[in-house]
Amino acid sequence: xxxxxxxxxxxxxxxxxxxxxxxxxxxxxxxxxxxxxxxxxxxxxxxxxxxxxxxxxxxxxxxxxxxxxxxxxxxxxxxxxxxxxxxxxxxxxxxxxxxxxxxxxxxxxxxxxxxxxxxxxxxxxxxxxxxxxxxxxxxxxxxxxxxxxxxxxxxxxxxxxxxxxxxxxxxxxxx
Amino acid sequence: xxxxxxxxxxxxxxxxxxxxxxxxxxxxxxxxxxxxxxxxxxxxxxxxxxxxxxxxxxxxxxxxxxxxxxxxxxxxxxxxxxxxxxxxxxxxxxxxxxxxxxxxxxxxxxxxxxxxxxxxxxxxxxxxxxxxxxxxxxxxxxxxxxxxxxxxxxxxxxxxxxxxxxxxxxxxxxxxxxxxxxxxxxxxxxxxxxxxxxxxxxxxxxxxxxxxxxxxxxxxxxxxxxxxxxxxxxxxxxxxxxxxxxxxxxxxxxxxxxxxxxxxxxxxxxxxxxxxxxxxxxxxxxxxxxxxxxxxxxxxxxxxxxxxxxxxxxxxxxxxxxxxxxxxxxxxxxxxxxxxxxxxxxxxxxxxxxxxxxxxxxxxxxxxxxxxxxxxxxxxxxxxxxxxxxxxxxxxxxxxxxxxxxxxxxxxxxxxxxxxxxxxxxxxxxxxxxxxxxxxxxxxxxxxxxxxxxxxxxxxxxxxxxxxxxxxxxxxxxxxxxxxxxxxxxxxxxxxxxxxxxxxxxxxxxxxxxxxxxxxxxxxxxxxxxxxxxxxxxxxxxxxxxxxxxxxxxxxxxxxxxxxxxxxxxxxxxxxxxxxxxxxxxxxxxxxxxxxxxxxxxxxxxxxxxxxxxxxxxxxxxxxxxxxxxxxxxxxxxxxxxxxxxxxxxxxxxxxxxxxxxxxxxxxxxxxxxxxxxxxxxxxxxxxxxxxxxxxxxxxxxxxxxxxxxxxxxxxxxxxxxxxxxxxxxxxxxxxxxxxxxxxxxxxxxxxxxxxxxxxxxxxxxxxxxxxxxxxxxxxxxxxxxxxxxxxxxxxxxx
Numbered sequence: 001x002x003x004x005x006x007x008x009x010x011x012x013x014x015x016x017x018x019x020x021x022x023x024x025x026x027x028x029x030x031x032x033x034x035x036x037x038x039x040x041x042x043x044x045x046x047x048x049x050x051x052x053x054x055x056x057x058x059x060x061x062x063x064x065x066x067x068x069x070x071x072x073x074x075x076x077x078x079x080x081x082x083x084x085x086x087x088x089x090x091x092x093x094x095x096x097x098x099x100x101x102x103x104x105x106x107x108x109x110x111x112x113x114x115x116x117x118x119x120x121x122x123x124x125x126x127x128x129x130x131x132x133x134x135x136x137x138x139x140x141x142x143x144x145x146x147x148x149x150x151x152x153x154x155x156x157x158x159x160x161x162x163x164x165x166x167x168x169x170x171x172x173x174x175x
Numbered sequence: 176x177x178x179x180x181x182x183x184x185x186x187x188x189x190x191x192x193x194x195x196x197x198x199x200x201x202x203x204x205x206x207x208x209x210x211x212x213x214x215x216x217x218x219x220x221x222x223x224x225x226x227x228x229x230x231x232x233x234x235x236x237x238x239x240x241x242x243x244x245x246x247x248x249x250x251x252x253x254x255x256x257x258x259x260x261x262x263x264x265x266x267x268x269x270x271x272x273x274x275x276x277x278x279x280x281x282x283x284x285x286x287x288x289x290x291x292x293x294x295x296x297x298x299x300x301x302x303x304x305x306x307x308x309x310x311x312x313x314x315x316x317x318x319x320x321x322x323x324x325x326x327x328x329x330x331x332x333x334x335x336x337x338x339x340x341x342x343x344x345x346x347x348x349x350x351x352x353x354x355x356x357x358x359x360x361x362x363x364x365x366x367x368x369x370x371x372x373x374x375x376x377x378x379x380x381x382x383x384x385x386x387x388x389x390x391x392x393x394x395x396x397x398x399x400x401x402x403x404x405x406x407x408x409x410x411x412x413x414x415x416x417x418x419x420x421x422x423x424x425x426x427x428x429x430x431x432x433x434x435x436x437x438x439x440x441x442x443x444x445x446x447x448x449x450x451x452x453x454x455x456x457x458x459x460x461x462x463x464x465x466x467x468x469x470x471x472x473x474x475x476x477x478x479x480x481x482x483x484x485x486x487x488x489x490x491x492x493x494x495x496x497x498x499x500x501x502x503x504x505x506x507x508x509x510x511x512x513x514x515x516x517x518x519x520x521x522x523x524x525x526x527x528x529x530x531x532x533x534x535x536x537x538x539x540x541x542x543x544x545x546x547x548x549x550x551x552x553x554x555x556x557x558x559x560x561x562x563x564x565x566x567x568x569x570x571x572x573x574x575x576x577x578x579x580x581x582x583x584x585x586x587x588x589x590x591x592x593x594x595x596x597x598x599x600x601x602x603x604x605x606x607x608x609x610x611x612x613x614x615x616x617x618x619x620x621x622x623x624x625x626x627x628x629x630x631x632x633x634x635x636x637x638x639x640x641x642x643x644x645x646x647x648x649x650x651x652x653x654x655x656x657x658x659x660x661x662x663x664x665x666x667x668x669x670x671x672x673x674x675x676x677x678x679x680x681x682x683x684x685x686x687x688x689x690x691x692x693x694x695x696x697x698x699x700x701x702x703x704x705x706x707x708x709x710x711x712x713x714x715x716x717x718x719x720x721x722x723x724x725x726x727x728x729x730x731x732x733x734x735x736x737x738x739x740x741x742x743x744x745x746x747x748x749x750x751x752x753x754x755x756x757x758x759x760x761x762x763x764x765x766x767x768x769x770x771x772x773x774x775x776x777x778x779x780x781x782x783x784x785x786x787x788x789x790x791x792x793x794x795x796x797x798x799x800x801x802x803x804x805x806x807x808x809x810x811x812x813x814x815x816x817x818x819x820x821x822x823x824x825x826x827x828x829x830x831x832x833x834x835x836x837x838x839x840x841x842x843x844x845x846x847x848x849x850x851x852x853x854x855x856x857x858x859x860x861x862x863x864x865x866x867x868x869x870x871x872x873x874x875x876x877x878x879x880x881x882x883x884x885x886x887x888x889x890x891x892x893x894x895x896x897x898x899x900x901x902x903x904x905x906x907x908x909x910x911x912x913x914x915x916x917x918x919x920x921x922x923x924x925x926x927x928x929x930x931x932x933x934x935x936x937x938x939x940x941x942x943x944x945x946x947x948x949x950x951x952x953x954x955x956x957x958x959x960x961x962x963x964x965x966x967x968x969x970x971x972x973x974x
Binding site: 027029030031032033034036038052054057058060062071080087090093137157159161 | 310311313314315316317318319320322323325326718719720723
């Protein structure tokens with residue numbers, strides 16, 4: 001393993017210029033007696049464009065482009081555009097995932113206390129928010145991966161709600 | 176000397192009475208006095224909005240010249256420094272505290288505020304639909320956003336309301352403070368407690384803002400280079416007052432110095448110099464008293480501007496002092512020149528009296544001011560001044576000043592074709608002028624410099640404070656009726672929004688629904704037991720856990736018995752917004768609903784008419800102000816024409832000869848033509864103020880022409896008369912010429928018009944009007960009595 005560590009992992013991740021994957025997300029919400037399961041596709045283009053297209057149970061599109069978020073096709077059938085900074089509860093979360101994808105350690109450090117465990121083929125990043133705005137909503141985020149692929153994103157909200165998104169990357173992506 | 180005692184006694188008594196009246200005078204500065212009496216309700220409402228409305232409390236701030244994170248820090252530090260001060264109702268910079276008040280109010284009162292509170296919404300079907308929607312939202316990407324509010328607000332009223340209250344949105348924020356899109360400027364929005372027209376309070380607010388900025392800049396490392404820009408109605412009011420004060424002080428000091436220098440050179444007597452001010456000072460005092468008695472108040476503009484109009488009364492004293500020959504008592508001079516002086520003063524009075532009939536109260540005040548001012552100034556010159564003149568006074572230096580003009584006069588026959596040519600060129604230039612004579616851009620009349628107007632536009636754009644142009648307005652007898660009708664208006668406007676003819680709108684009922692609507696919404700809420708029963712039924716097939724929505728039941732029960740909202744319930748930011756849309760005005764309530772992003776003005780106007788809402792009018796502010804300006808211009812032209820006609824009639828009555836009237840009127844007409852041609856060179860346009868300038872050219876210049884037209888009994892007397900005109904004109908040209916250096920349009924426009932026009936009148940009258948009496952090139956012989964051999968027909972016998 002030698003000098004494998006956070007900087008090395010981040011460098012590896014930074015080399016990924018584009019990726020696409022299938023996801024299945026399972027949310028446990030304290031208000032609900034049954035978990036909510038959604039699935040769809042993820043797209044990423046370095047360094048800051050992310051797309052989450054939910055297919056089931058209802059189609060919805062979430063696009064992050066730089067600082068700008070666009071949500072389309074939600075229950076109200078309208079397009080909402082807003083700045084990440086306006087909604088810290090979404091902003092911090094999205095920023096954590098984006099920064100991991102981009103291998104942007106500086107951005108991660110800005111929002112989170114970062115802890116790495118495991119080895120290159122099976123690593124886990126534990127992100128604990130620093131920002132008080134974000135600690136009101138998110139307890140921690142755990143991103144698991146193998147080499148330069150992310151396979152799972154787990155989120156624990158302050159109110160005990162939990163979300164687990166497992167990711168299966170499409171083969172043949174430009175690396 | 177009983178005559179002397181009587182004259183001075185009457186004068187002193189009159190001064191005392193006038194001072195008494197003036198001391199009680201109510202001074203007004205709002206612009207409504209300069210609206211036509213026949214102005215539409217819409218125009219009046221909008222004008223009042225500009226000076227008194229809620230928008231006038233706004234100060235927009237921009238901080239630039241540092242990296243974004245420094246700008247944000249300065250913005251936060253400034254907001255923290257300003258918020259505790261009682262001078263500010265609200266300080267917003269995009270942080271949480273900026274919205275806390277409004278958000279909290281909307282949250283607590285969501286059921287009476289939301290149009291979604293209907294009986295249908297709270298049936299089993301309605302609640303089921305809401306819960307199904309919530310479930311979908313929880314699974315979606317905005318789930319995080321609504322999760323916290325959901326147990327209290329399953330029907331989603333908060334989202335509906337926040338979308339509806341456009342004012343709660345600001346520009347983009349970064350790290351909790353508003354920044355312009357390019358990140359170069361931090362933005363703050365300040366509501367002062369004092370309205371924009373309270374200039375002292377606004378100045379104090381600006382000082383506090385400046386202090387807060389300096390404090391923040393000193394406290395934050397790296398903020399040294401940051402700059403602050405302020406804009407807003409109050410800021411403009413303060414700046415305009417400062418500029419006016421500075422210009423007026425500086426220029427009037429210079430003008431006084433120039434005139435005093437000239438007069439000191441001519442008179443060589445400080446006492447006479449001061450006496451020369453007596454007519455104009457007495458006239459102004461009496462004029463203020465008369466306007467106060469006649470109108471019940473004096474407008475600030477009347478006060479400042481009126482003195483300009485009666486400025487020619489300074490000339491009265493000049494004529495008297497300068498035309499007094501060495502060794503003659505003043506009474507002798509007066510007896511000789513009084514008929515001319517009287518006719519000259521009457522000409523001006525008749526010219527200005529046309530303004531009395533103006534539909535604009537402000538113009539009418541100016542008319543009365545100038546009439547009374549000139550009558551009193553002439554009377555003081557006639558009856559008081561001679562008694563105060565030092566015996567044996569003689570304007571020793573005046574003769575030299577007259578020399579150049581005497582040279583012109585002696586060559587007048589040769590110069591006449593030149594004058595004719597100049598006037599013809601001027602007339603042709605005017606005839607060929609393209610694009611209209613009138614300046615149609617209202618902003619050119621504004622005393623606000625273009626650079627400040629640009630900053631204003633930029634900050635407004637950055638902050639998303641729309642520069643509103645379109646409004647729906649109406650008036651009702653009471654507040655509740657106004658709110659009810661604005662609810663009907665909102666329904667009509669909403670259909671226009673759906674049709675995309677309108678981007679959005681604000682109506683007062685969005686902030687404060689009518690009592691009727693509030694009651695209806697309260698009664699649409701079921702009682703606690705019914706609600707629980709229906710709710711349990713509605714969520715039967717949905718995975719929500721029991722007990723989740725207890726906060727909702729609590730809030731609905733509380734809303735059902737909460738007291739009705741009134742204006743007093745509103746947080747300051749919303750109260751201000753309400754006040755800008757719902758104005759208590761005399762015996763009624765005016766509703767002014769701003770319409771945003773109107774894409775189809777004609778369609779919106781037609782739809783509003785078609786909806787047959789009682790008394791609701793669609794107002795296009797740009798068109799209204801164009802129309803207002805147009806009315807102003809038409810009326811000014813009409814009044815100037817009537818005034819000129821009246822002057823001609825008066826001259827005819829006074830001079831009793833068409834030939835003499837022509838001799839007096841020709842130079843006046845010629846100089847107005849040439850001045851207008853000069854002012855509109857390069858396809859320039861005339862401002863409304865220049866028309867006033869034309870009237871002043873005629874008023875002041877007619878005196879010159881009348882004196883030139885006099886047939887004096889000898890060359891020396893005539894030379895002396897020429898000297899007095901030259902002295903009067905030099906004073907006028909220097910005073911108005913200095914005024915033209917001002918950056919304030921009204922001062923500049925009148926200054927340049929009068930300076931050019933009166934000087935041309937002097938030249939033209941010297942060449943055209945001077946009568947063929949025995950003029951000699953003997954300026955240096957002034958002071959010697961030399962009788963011309965010709966008998967003087969129109970000379971008045973000495974008393």
